[in-house]
Amino acid sequence: MFAEHMRSKGIIGLLLTVFVVFLLIYSGSGCASIVPPSGGPRDSLPPKIVGVDPPSETKHFHSQKITFQFDEYVELNDVYKNLIVSPLPKTLPQIDRKLRTVTVKFKDSLKANTTYVLNFTNVIKDVNEGNKAKDMLYVVTTGDYFDSCQLSGNVKIAKTYKPDSTLTIMLHSNLADSAVTRQRPEYIAKVDSMGNFLFRFLKPGTYRLYALKDEGGSYLYTSPQQVFAFADSAITIGPTPPAPVRLYAYAEEEEAKKNALEEPELDKKEKRIKFQTNLQGNKQDLLDAFTMTFPNPLKNYFPEKMELSTDSTFTPETTHKFTLDSTRHIITMNIQWKEGVRYNLVLPKDFASDSLNRGLLKPDTIRFTTKEQKDYGQAEITFNNLDTSYHPVLLLSQGGTLKNSFPLKTNILKIDLYNPGDYEAQILYDRNNNGKWDPGDFKKHIQPEFIIPLDRKLTFKANWPLQPEINLKPPPTR
Incomplete structure (x- = not known):
């Protein structure tokens, strides 16, 4: 009986299996696709502050500790590099985080009647997706009013006319030239990818403005080889913002060492001079x-x-x-x-x-x-809007290496022989007419010369005349 029961049970199971397969085949293609469970849309929102003690915009602020509560778990992102505290303290505050809480502890005593700003842009990010907080400001004052002056501007590298987002912009209330080499500034600002900067909540007054590539956090101009920029004159900041300031950064080039080529190790087996x-x-x-x-x-x-x-x-x-x-x-x-x-x-x-x-x-x-001459290209280049009073010079480079320079005396430049290839083209405005780019000189208050990249490459081909027409933009203003 037991064996007969098992046989009948097996037949029933087989019939059920056939029935299920029949349903799968004829019930539609959608049933044949297996879709893994979705985790939902990716979180792209940065952390939000849901509570802060003492609150932002507090007057008569005297606390040495600030506590921030966020809507999700957070972590710190290179805090002592990204955090901006204005006015700049001698010692940055201690920043700690735990789960959804970030704590700030001041180490310096606060100045009276001063507006303090903590800019947490790129400092706070969520744990899961790494979304960074943007334009997260905490503003308090130790007095009964908030400083509200602003200053904006742009900085570019004079030799390339390109921005450098690693530069730091600095404001000094000490107007002496030596201040930037000896003492830290009152205010600092970061530069965005376009070279723009903005100071907010400034105290009214007269300042010197500088830009600096600061590697060690000293905010001091210590070497002519540092990338550096300075405004020509002091800037007075009041209720009406001054016009945006343009800065052009430069670094003096180190003189070539006399023994630039290192001598190789002595090969005693080699008896013949090499070259x-x-x-x-x-x-x-x-x-x-x-x-x-x-x-x-x-x-x-x-x-x-x-x-x-x-x-x-x-x-x-x-x-x-x-x-x-x-x-x-x-x-x-x-x-x-x-x-x-x-x-x-x-x-x-x-x-x-x-x-x-x-x-x-x-x-x-x-x-x-x-x-032979047929191995080279030739060119007749026409420059529109050329102002020869600025002593323009055409620079041709490959891979960042300068190949040749051509002073432009008229708006038509003829080149009889030139090696084939693609060349980056730039215009040097050679202020002192010495045929080469000169950096600035802070001691003499001389600004660097400009090198402006053209918006096209020049392609020379063997035994082929190149006849481009280039529209120049007006030379940049200081």
Whole structure:
């Protein structure tokens, strides 16, 4: 009986299975799709303050502690880098967080009749999605009124005319030039991605305005190699906001060290002097000098023993000149090249020896051929709205490296030969007309020169004339 019961139970189970499969096939395609449960839309809202003690906009504020309550769990984001406290205290307050609570404890005593602002932009973020609070301000005053003056402006890097959001803007009530090198400012502001800045809740008065790349939090101008900007004159701030201020930041370039090339480790097995030339595939650029670069400085150098000739007949060439640079690493040969000509540079064994007393083991000959004019592009560039009183100079660069500069004396520039390629184009407004960009000089109150990028690249092609027309914008004002 038990076996018969089990057989009948199996038949019933089989019939049920067939019935379920039949329903799945004929009940519609929607039943065949398995959709995982949804977690809901992504939280994109930053944390909100639901309570604060003492409340914002408190007058006669004297508390040393502030407690913020948020609508969700929060964490701190690089608080001592992002938090802005104005006026700037000697020591930043201590910031702690626990679950939905953030606590601020002041370490400095507060000044009388002063408006204090804590800007928590990018300081507070939620735990799950990392949404950061924007424009979260806490404002109190130790007196019976709030300072409400404002100052806005924009800062760009003079050499690139681009913004730098890592700069800090500073206001000093001490109008002496030495203040920015010796004492911290009263107020600071951050720069947005467009270079704009805004001070709010300022005390009326006269200030000096600076911009600075501050790595260590000292807010001091300590080195000419720091990125730095200064307003030409003091700014008076009152109930009516002054016009937005434009700043142009710069950094003085370090002088090249005399021993810029580091000497490699001594290879005792190597007996032959080493060097490299600037030839490309045994081709010499008509626009460049010929160079030989030595990893070790030359101890002895006899240019009169180096012989230059042309063609297979070794016809002597006498119009060239050799020079050795101050580091004694680079020999340069200057000459008016002839296109498509084969040159031979004969080096005797004793033409030079390096600091390791190594020379050539046997005479050597460097053979190369100059390029032809058809290998180069040409250009006739028309500049509209060109103001030559600003001494404009066209700068052509590749990968951030300056290749050539062309002073613009008229609105048409002709270039007879130029290496093919894509070039970034900029206009230098060469105030002192010395042919190069000059940074500012804070001690002499000289602002940096401008370099303005053009909104297009120049593409030179071999044996092809380039004839662009470029509309220049007016030179920027200070």
